[in-house]
Amino acid sequence: MAAQNNNMEFIIMIITAVILLIPLGYGVVSLASSNDTQPFIEKPDEKYDKCVRDTEYMRLNHMDLLKEIRDDAMRRGKRGEITLNDCRKCHTSRERFCDKCHNVVNAQLDCYGCHYFPK
Amino acid sequence: MERREFLKKSGVLLAGTACACALPLLPAAAKSINVDSENTAGKKWGMVIDLNKCAKDCNACLDACRKENNVAMHGDKRWDIHLIRKVTLKRKHPAESPEISVPLLCNHCERPPCAQACPVKATYKREDGIVIVDHHRCIGCRYCMISCPYNARFFNYRENHEWPNKDNTRSSHGVPESCNFCAHRLDKGKKPACVEACEEINAKALIFGDLNDPGSDVSKVIAGNHVRGIREDFGTKPKVLYIGL
Numbered sequence: 001m002a003a004q005n006n007n008m009e010f011i012i013m014i015i016t017a018v019i020l021l022i023p024l025g026y027g028v029v030s031l032a033s034s035n036d037t038q039p040f041i042e043k044p045d046e047k048y049d050k051c052v053r054d055t056e057y058m059r060l061n062h063m064d065l066l067k068e069i070r071d072d073a074m075r076r077g078k079r080g081e082i083t084l085n086d087c088r089k090c091h092t093s094r095e096r097f098c099d100k101c102h103n104v105v106n107a108q109l110d111c112y113g114c115h116y117f118p119k
Numbered sequence: 120m121e122r123r124e125f126l127k128k129s130g131v132l133l134a135g136t137a138c139a140c141a142l143p144l145l146p147a148a149a150k151s152i153n154v155d156s157e158n159t160a161g162k163k164w165g166m167v168i169d170l171n172k173c174a175k176d177c178n179a180c181l182d183a184c185r186k187e188n189n190v191a192m193h194g195d196k197r198w199d200i201h202l203i204r205k206v207t208l209k210r211k212h213p214a215e216s217p218e219i220s221v222p223l224l225c226n227h228c229e230r231p232p233c234a235q236a237c238p239v240k241a242t243y244k245r246e247d248g249i250v251i252v253d254h255h256r257c258i259g260c261r262y263c264m265i266s267c268p269y270n271a272r273f274f275n276y277r278e279n280h281e282w283p284n285k286d287n288t289r290s291s292h293g294v295p296e297s298c299n300f301c302a303h304r305l306d307k308g309k310k311p312a313c314v315e316a317c318e319e320i321n322a323k324a325l326i327f328g329d330l331n332d333p334g335s336d337v338s339k340v341i342a343g344n345h346v347r348g349i350r351e352d353f354g355t356k357p358k359v360l361y362i363g364l
Contacts, residue, residue, distance in 0.1 A: 070255065073303075073306075074251075074253050074255065075243075075253070077245060077246075077247065077302065077305075077306050078306070079303065079306045079307060085286055110291075113291035114254060114288040114289055114290060114291050115288050116282060116285040116286075116288075116289075
C-alpha cells in the first residue's frame with residue numbers, strides 16, 4: 001500500500017513538472033524554428049551617406065533623440081540641424097522603416113497624424 | 120522634564136523640521152504661478168494691424184495662413200478653424216466709417232489666461248512672448264478656449280484631410296489651435312506667412328517685428344501712431360495692436 005502511494009506521488013510530480021515546463025519548451029521550439037527573430041530593415045536610399053548618430057545608438061535610442069529634438073523645437077524654439085523632415089530624406093517610407101519593427105513589438109505610433117511621412 | 124514641557128518642545132521641533140523640509144518647495148510654487156516673464160532678455164514679438172490700410176474684401180493673409188499652417192476648412196462653421204479671421208465691426212463713432220473690417224488672431228497676451236488655465240502646461244508663453252500650444256502634451260480639455268477672452272482658440276473636432284504644406288505639421292483631431300505667429304518660420308528667421316502675404320500685395324497693413332528693439336518697424340509705428348489693443352481693460356496686455364480701432 002505504502003509503495004503504491006509513493007508511486008502515485010512520483011507520477012504526479014512528473015506530470016506537474018511537464019506542465020510547468022511546457023511554456024519554456026514552447027519558447028525554445030519556436031525560437032529554434034524561426035530563423036529571423038529580428039525584423040529585416042532595409043538599407044536607406046542611395047542618397048544615404050551617414051545617419052546623425054551611429055546605427056547602434058539609433059537602434060536603441062532613436063525615440064529619445066526624437067523627443068529631445070521635439071522638446072528643443074517646441075519648448076525652446078531651437079530648430080537645429082536634425083528634424084523629422086530630415087529623417088524622411090533617407091528613410092523614405094513609413095512601411096519600409098518605422099512600421100517594420102514597430103509592428104513586431106506592437107508599439108503604436110501616433111506621430112503621423114500631424115507630421116508628414118510618406119506611407 | 121515635565122510632561123507638559125516635553126510636549127511643548129517636541130511640538131516646536133516638529134514644526135521646525137516641517138518648515139525646513141518645505142523650503143525647497145517654495146521656489147517651485149512661485150515658478151508655477153509666475154507666467155509673466157516680461158523682463159526676459161532677447162526678443163519680444165509683436166504685431167500692429169493698420170486698419171486704415173486693410174481692405175475689406177482682401178483675404179490674402181487668411182489664405183496664406185491656411186496654406187502655411189494646414190488649417191482645416193470643413194465648410195461648416197461649427198468645425199472650421201481660423202488662426203486668423205476677419206470680422207466686420209459696426210460703430211457710431213467716427214461717423215464717416217461706420218463699418219470696418221478687423222482681422223482677428225491670437226493676441227499673444229503678456230499675461231495669457233489660456234496658459235494660466237492649462238492644467239498640463241501644454242499652452243505656455245515662450246520667452247519671446249509667443250503663446251503656443253504643445254500638441255504633444257495637450258489633453259484636449261478645452262479650458263484654454265473657455266478662458267480666452269478673444270475667442271482666438273478653435274478646437275479640432277474633426278480630422279483634417281487637407282495637407283498643402285507637407286513641411287509643416289497639421290493638427291490631428293482632439294487638440295485646440297490658435298495662431299502662433301508662425302513660430303517655425305520665426306525660428307528660421309522668416310516673417311509670419313500672413314505678414315509676408317500682406318507685403319506681397321503691397322498693402323502693408325500688417326507690421327510685425329521685435330517690440331524690444333526701438334529701431335524695428337513695429338516700434339516705430341507704435342511710437343508714431345495711436346495704437347490700441349482689443350479690450351485692454353482685461354489686463355491681459357495683448358501684443359497685437361490696432362491702428363484706427
